[in-house]
Amino acid sequence: MRSAGANPLGRDTRQRGESLLSLLLGLGLGLLVVAAGIRLLGLQWQTQRQQLQQLALLQDLQATLDLLAQELQQAQHLPQAWLHRADSPCSDALCAGDGALRIAPGQIEFATDRNRNGLRENNECSGFRLRNGALQHKTACQPAVWTAVTDSASLPLTGLTFRLDCLPQGRRVLRRVQVQLDIRTAEPVSPGHDAPTLTLTQSMTMRNDLPWPGEGSGCPAA
Numbered sequence: 001m002r003s004a005g006a007n008p009l010g011r012d013t014r015q016r017g018e019s020l021l022s023l024l025l026g027l028g029l030g031l032l033v034v035a036a037g038i039r040l041l042g043l044q045w046q047t048q049r050q051q052l053q054q055l056a057l058l059q060d061l062q063a064t065l066d067l068l069a070q071e072l073q074q075a076q077h078l079p080q081a082w083l084h085r086a087d088s089p090c091s092d093a094l095c096a097g098d099g100a101l102r103i104a105p106g107q108i109e110f111a112t113d114r115n116r117n118g119l120r121e122n123n124e125c126s127g128f129r130l131r132n133g134a135l136q137h138k139t140a141c142q143p144a145v146w147t148a149v150t151d152s153a154s155l156p157l158t159g160l161t162f163r164l165d166c167l168p169q170g171r172r173v174l175r176r177v178q179v180q181l182d183i184r185t186a187e188p189v190s191p192g193h194d195a196p197t198l199t200l201t202q203s204m205t206m207r208n209d210l211p212w213p214g215e216g217s218g219c220p221a222a
Contacts, residue, residue: 017147056184060155061070061183061200069204071126075110081208088211098141101218106130106160130160156184166219172209173219
């Protein structure tokens with residue numbers, strides 16, 4: 001008499017499942033794939049975040065350069081200068097004394113006739129300098145007042161460089177100023193290594209030509 005469930009052909013037809021070891025190995029491999037996917041997603045998100053931060057820094061840096069350019073284009077500007085400035089030397093208040101263009105490492109100073117009356121009043125001494133990672137704007141002559149126009153926490157500037165090019169044209173000198181701003185874009189990747197930096201430059205032509213050789217123009221003597 002055959003027992004219940006016996007195969008008439010004598011074959012064992014009982015179903016066999018996966019072993020516990022195989023199941024654990026499959027789960028482990030699946031977890032490794034999931035972990036690798038999460039890691040890759042995290043790296044992509046970090047890269048995208050850094051790119052957005054760098055774009056924001058670049059936009060802020062460009063806005064800062066635009067401010068510098070606007071001020072420098074107006075430096076020593078005198079309405080109808082061709083009528084009021086002799087060929088040499090330049091002796092009006094916007095190019096002599098405190099009105100002279102002066103460039104030092106990380107700093108530039110000049111006069112700006114904001115109300116266009118041809119005089120240099122106390123609030124018309126202008127300039128820019130870098131102090132403790134922030135750009136400062138000069139807004140008064142005596143006593144000198146420097147006001148921060150950037151925040152070193154959100155826009156960590158590391159360098160400010162000015163280069164003045166003087167191009168004599170007959171009895172006048174045309175001046176071009178190149179400004180370079182450097183900014184730290186991230187923290188150092190490891191101790192002993194410098195943080196990555198971003199550099200942006202912009203050139204502008206000053207509106208008023210001065211007599212050549214131009215006293216107070218910032219140009220070297222002829």
